Amino acid sequence: MGKDILDDLKRNPYSVPDGYFDRLKGRLNEIAVSSVDTVPRSLWQRIRPYAALAACFAASFLIGNAILRKTAPGASSSDQFYKELMYSDLIPVTQPYAIFEMEDEEEMETSDEDIINFLIETGVSVELIAYVELLED
Amino acid sequence: MTELEIIRLYRSGQQEKAFNLIVENYSERLYWHVRRFVCSHEDTDDLLQEIFVKVWKHLPSFRGDSRLYTWLYRIATNETLNFLHKEKIRASLKFERLSVEMEEKIDDDPYFNxxxxxxxxxxxxxxxxxxxxxxxxxxxxxxxxxxxxxxxxxxxxxxxxxxxxxxxxxxxxxxxxxxxxx
Missing domain, CATH: 1.10.10.10 (Winged helix-like DNA-binding domain superfamily/Winged helix DNA-binding domain)
Structure with a gap:
């Protein structure tokens, strides 16, 4: 049976700088010294970073919420604001009927007076209009 | 001093002295343990500091169910594997393989004899x-x-x-x- 190739390779191939382990031990011993000297932190000191993070989240939420309330159209109770928006350029010109869809039905109704005014403006004589009104009555 | 004596010393209130004995008895062995995994003196040096900070921090919770020696090895191995996992992620972000990087470290190691x-x-x-x-x-x-x-x-x-x-x-x-x- 041949010799195992792994038998001769066990020796440590690495080295360290001169005096390294003495310095390392000194440095590691400092861990205990420094932690003993450390003043115990209070509960508030320990939770302060988490509280600050929570406050940041809360502030972001409140500011975002306030901006949305001010800018969202559905959220405004002002009629003036609604009308301004209705006739604003925000409505695409490719859909002009969208403007009329938003008007009240009452406003869309045409009264007799509107028809008479229209006829007068287009040059129809008052006599003719009166005659037609008599016929309808 | 035996493991048991170190633990007794720690529990008697002489924590710092007990910790110094742990450093004296185990730091060199743990150094070589970590070094064989990470293949770099500098990384081993950094990791050993973190390992002994953990040892000091968790010594109060050492119940003695396992031997001190295996407990220390477990902490050192876990820290080393965590380090290697982070290195693996870092390497993959550069579209490289950790094993290739480690082979390069072996080639470039000034302390390889x-x-x-x-x-x-x-x-x-x-x-x-x-x-x-x-x-x-x-x-x-x-x-x-x-x-x-x-x-x-x-x-x-x-x-x-x-x-x-x-x-x-x-x-x-x-x-x-x-x-x-x-």
């Missing part, structure tokens, strides 16, 4: 799957018993023996190829 075949051995270990790499390194270089390994790695002795067997077989094959080329 071995011969070419030893270098090939270390590189072949880097190419092993993680579990096999851990078991092989701890068993081959540190002569840890399977029972100790079982306690440190929380794995059955049977699984450890199988991992070592497959790892050693792969390493022998690779080294034979390398020795022919050398």
């Amino acid at each position: 071995g011969d070419e075949l030893q270098k090939e051995l270390l590189k072949a270990i880097q190419r092993l799957p993680e579990k096999q790499r851990i078991v092989f390194t701890m068993r081959y270089f540190e002569d840890l018993s399977y029972e100790d390994l079982s306690e440190i790695l929380d794995t059955s002795v049977g699984a450890l023996k199988a991992s070592y067997h497959f790892a050693a077989k792969k390493i022998r094959t690779e080294l034979k190829k390398s020795s022919i080329q050398l």
Whole structure:
């Protein structure tokens, strides 16, 4: 049976700088010294970073919420604001009927007076209009 | 001073003295343990600092269910594997493989005093799957018993023996190829 190739390779191939382990031990011993000297932190000191993070989240939420309330159209109770928006350029010109869809039905109704005014403006004589009104009555 | 005496010293209120004894007795062994995994003196130095900070922090919760020696090895192994996982992620973000980076570290290590075949051995270990790499390194270089390994790695002795067997077989094959080329 041949010799195992792994038998001769066990020796440590690495080295360290001169005096390294003495310095390392000194440095590691400092861990205990420094932690003993450390003043115990209070509960508030320990939770302060988490509280600050929570406050940041809360502030972001409140500011975002306030901006949305001010800018969202559905959220405004002002009629003036609604009308301004209705006739604003925000409505695409490719859909002009969208403007009329938003008007009240009452406003869309045409009264007799509107028809008479229209006829007068287009040059129809008052006599003719009166005659037609008599016929309808 | 024995493990038991160190623990007694710690529990008697002489924590700092007990910790100094742990540093004195185990820091060098743990250094070599970590060094064989991370292949760099600087990384080992940084990791050892973190390991002993953890040891100091968790010593009050050491109940003595396991031996101090295996408890220390478990902390050191966990910290080392966490470090290697982070390195693996860092390497993958650069579209590189950790094993390739580790092989480069072995090539560039100014504190490597071995011969070419030893270098090939270390590189072949880097190419092993993680579990096999851990078991092989701890068993081959540190002569840890399977029972100790079982306690440190929380794995059955049977699984450890199988991992070592497959790892050693792969390493022998690779080294034979390398020795022919050398």
